[in-house]
Amino acid sequence: MKLIVVILACCLATFKTNAQSTQGKSSELNENTIVKDSTGKTLAYEYWHQRVLSGQYTINRTYTGRDTSDFILTWLTPVHRKRLDSLRAKFLAEHTPVNQAGTQQAIPPVINNSVPKRLPQQSDGFKNGEEMEPFKERDINGQKIDTKALKGKIVVLNFWFINCPACRVEIPELNEVAASYSSSPDIVFVGLCLDQRWDIKDFLKKTPFNFQHIANARYYGDKYKVNLYPTTVVLDKQGIVRFNSVGADNTGYWIKKTIEDIKAEKL
Structure with missing residues (x-):
């Protein structure tokens, strides 16, 4: 599982979104990394890690000062997903081991970026079938x-x-x-x-x-x-x-x- 995050981080080193930078070392993306959501809340490792693995989200590094930065969990638009998939494919091609016959060993895909044919990711704050507290x-x-x-x-x-x-x-x-x-x-x-x-x-x-x-x-x-x-x-x-x-x-x-x-x- 950690290999997947490393691959993503290497791809993300060259992937940028508006007003945000993803430059940084892949070793920083681990269970000790402080990752926040778009409103500044700190997220649990299991929460952001699973979303990164889904291929629907990425971790962006936003610099907040000269020597400080935040890691932000960000949803990927279809255009960004396509670009990230291309970067990932390039990375795999360049880093896939070569066997004795001189051909690259097959590595199964780690991210599925196809349009989902099921319900989207559900919120942690709501549960289908339950009454919502009124306001x-x-x-x-x-x-x-x-x-x-x-x-x-x-x-x-x-x-x-x-x-x-x-x-x-x-x-x-x-x-x-x-x-x-x-x-x-x-x-x-x-x-x-x-x-x-x-x-x-x-x-x-x-x-x-x-x-x-x-x-x-x-x-x-x-x-x-x-x-x-x-x-x-x-x-x-x-x-x-x-x-x-x-x-x-x-x-x-x-x-x-x-x-x-x-x-x-x-x-």
Whole structure:
């Protein structure tokens, strides 16, 4: 298992994302490495290690000062995954042992970067089939949102923040889902954003995100144990969690499927 992390680290030494650097020694990526999520929370080794092994996440090194840096668990977009897969293949080609016949020994793939044909990774803070603890809040326009009062409606929740790359990637897909149900008053779309109200409003002027948005929602992220962003939850008409996921992995498809499954049920 450690070999896989070493291979990933060697590939990541040349792989960069916006405003972040992944330069560093592979030996630093071990059970003693302090890895944080996108909001600065420290993650357990088992938690971030399994996500790196999935091929859906990477560890980025962000320099916070002259002699200090943080390791951040980051979701990989499809474009980044393709590039990382290419780097990994190149690394394996250059480091695969050669047998006596002069040909490289076959090494099985350690990462599967194909589009998943199953449910996305679920959040640690939610469990399908359980009732979500309700909350009351006002959105950035002052409108009241009370999930307890919304029973009888299907509620889609998206935990996000402005500087989250994966959150931005899925916004067009989420807008498409919201547009599909724009004439359905019994389906409500709510975003819980970590940013301040005025920052969200400025962002929405350039990047429409057609949900109702609650500002400064870190309290709710902590309350529901949201460690990775974006996190998406679909509640049925009784307030029961019917779907939840982390990352932007075909989220729109699964939201629509869950909504249609709920609508088809005879209550």
